[in-house]
Amino acid sequence: MAGILLSHTEKVYITHGVKNEYRSDGRSNIDYRPMELETDVVSHASGSARLRLANTDILVGVKTEIDVPKPDKPGLGKIEFFVDCSANATPEFEGRGGEQLANSISNIMLRAYQSAQAFNLKQLCIFEGKQCWKLYIDILILECGGNLCDAVSLAVKAALFNTRIPFVKAALMDGGNVDLQLSDDPFDSKWLDVGSAPLLVTLCRIGEKCVVDPTAEEESCSLVSLIVGVTGNPKYYNDYEDEEELPAFEAKCSVISMHGPGSVSPQNLRDAINQGIIAAVCLDEALGKTLFRERRDTEQFKRHSYGFLK
Amino acid sequence: MATLRVMDSFLMPGPDLLSSQGLRLDGRRPNELRRIRCKLGVFTQPDGSAYLEQGNTKVLAAVYGPHQASKSKSSTEAVVVNCQYSMATFSTGERKNRPRGDRKSLEMSLHLRQALTAAIKTELYPRSQIDIYIEVLQADGGAYCASVNAATLALVDAGVPLRAYVCACTASMAWHGGSPAPLLDVGHVEEAAGGVVLTVASLPSTGSIALLEMSHRLHSDYFENVLSRALQGCRDIEVILDKAVRDHLAEGWTKQDVVTV
Numbered sequence: 001m002a003g004i005l006l007s008h009t010e011k012v013y014i015t016h017g018v019k020n021e022y023r024s025d026g027r028s029n030i031d032y033r034p035m036e037l038e039t040d041v042v043s044h045a046s047g048s049a050r051l052r053l054a055n056t057d058i059l060v061g062v063k064t065e066i067d068v069p070k071p072d073k074p075g076l077g078k079i080e081f082f083v084d085c086s087a088n089a090t091p092e093f094e095g096r097g098g099e100q101l102a103n104s105i106s107n108i109m110l111r112a113y114q115s116a117q118a119f120n121l122k123q124l125c126i127f128e129g130k131q132c133w134k135l136y137i138d139i140l141i142l143e144c145g146g147n148l149c150d151a152v153s154l155a156v157k158a159a160l161f162n163t164r165i166p167f168v169k170a171a172l173m174d175g176g177n178v179d180l181q182l183s184d185d186p187f188d189s190k191w192l193d194v195g196s197a198p199l200l201v202t203l204c205r206i207g208e209k210c211v212v213d214p215t216a217e218e219e220s221c222s223l224v225s226l227i228v229g230v231t232g233n234p235k236y237y238n239d240y241e242d243e244e245e246l247p248a249f250e251a252k253c254s255v256i257s258m259h260g261p262g263s264v265s266p267q268n269l270r271d272a273i274n275q276g277i278i279a280a281v282c283l284d285e286a287l288g289k290t291l292f293r294e295r296r297d298t299e300q301f302k303r304h305s306y307g308f309l310k
Numbered sequence: 311m312a313t314l315r316v317m318d319s320f321l322m323p324g325p326d327l328l329s330s331q332g333l334r335l336d337g338r339r340p341n342e343l344r345r346i347r348c349k350l351g352v353f354t355q356p357d358g359s360a361y362l363e364q365g366n367t368k369v370l371a372a373v374y375g376p377h378q379a380s381k382s383k384s385s386t387e388a389v390v391v392n393c394q395y396s397m398a399t400f401s402t403g404e405r406k407n408r409p410r411g412d413r414k415s416l417e418m419s420l421h422l423r424q425a426l427t428a429a430i431k432t433e434l435y436p437r438s439q440i441d442i443y444i445e446v447l448q449a450d451g452g453a454y455c456a457s458v459n460a461a462t463l464a465l466v467d468a469g470v471p472l473r474a475y476v477c478a479c480t481a482s483m484a485w486h487g488g489s490p491a492p493l494l495d496v497g498h499v500e501e502a503a504g505g506v507v508l509t510v511a512s513l514p515s516t517g518s519i520a521l522l523e524m525s526h527r528l529h530s531d532y533f534e535n536v537l538s539r540a541l542q543g544c545r546d547i548e549v550i551l552d553k554a555v556r557d558h559l560a561e562g563w564t565k566q567d568v569v570t571v
Contacts, residue, residue, distance in 0.1 A: 042398075043366060044400060048400070057353065063400050065405070084398065086370075086445045087396070087445075088359070090355065094443070140447075143353050144355070307363070308361035308368075309349050309361065309363075
């Protein structure tokens, strides 16, 4: 990705390692690196999360605003992704240097969230055709250590899980205006339902095999990578009393995209997509359980907030 | 006394910044700083990095270099200090549309460069460049001061030779019982109330001032008063930064787990 210099021998070493299911940090091809996640780190945002995946550091803040829905989708809210590649990550991002990478990440996130089965925009509706919530999801990339897309999607889902939207009473006044009444109590709000929000999994093709969660060094060895967006399972993000009554869950791909100059055979592509879905389902379960545990700790005042001071 | 009261209200329009007990809107005494917490070496990729929070203002700083200067910037006499100030879009109460490139950020970058160049021993690295990047994660007044303080820590973490710590602090003016009471380390609410804000970046151990800026009007009789309060704040901050550096270094020797051979 950015400014990694590898010699030919180092590349050969990584490629041969992947062939034998053994990577330079001791992982197998389907292992993720350890992650650290903390929600509610920015007090000026409605919801926020910071995710650190080895050296990749992502901070996401969600801000809400009241807006007018689109005429062709009167019952739906709006959602906007903005990615900022901070120059803290690498001097190449100074000024407008990070814009290309930022746009490609925000586009793929938008595509992943566009499907109604991925994220339900109806929950953002205030008054049909007149007023709706607009979510600004601002993603700040503070350090790049490979696998940005996966880290961004995990952090976004965590930040959305952490987002509270105030209850608003809307009444239609004469003249077609809408009168909005907001409660004074900041806790008079609802959590967003993000159970089905998609997670992205990057599969990096190195040699003949695919690896998940590539490091920056591995990314520079690979010619082509595949990004799969897979919808999440609401079961892990809600405490349903009766789990049996839930409809059977099926992970769906909401976005698939290929990056890089290389090519893959259709058979390899199918295998890679399946591998990506399996990885996404595991990630989703781990994320949901972690977020739920953190929310419970917060409610019982057991949580310590660390931020960047740890 | 009654005539004095009238004069007070004439001098200080707007809401009272000090309560009748002499406490400020957020409960601090006039000469009290907000809580400063900081950490050096938060990231591994930059040569030096630091995180600093001053009350609810939170800032990240990263330093790259000294490295070879880009051709257009290169100077044969001294190192080129390149600063970029950027604010996260969610850092302020109202969402910002652009993190950088607007007028305010450009001005902040220039001011940062001025203060930091005064502290760096620039003559040591001709034809080189030092990049200092500031990311404001949360702004609650005094973002410039927090940026300067964080950048100092990041420079120390990067091992860039400094003349002295450079610390920045703001001060404002209020009245308590008819006598002037300068306020230290102005928060967002006090800033928005419309009083004077004096920003000073100084090298407290040498006593010199690297940057001074003032907004709104202040009677020249009180300038000395406010300035000395701000300089006192800089000296207090230097003690805190120095302690953070020493703690970080002590920790580094005992906790060091990566040995490069």
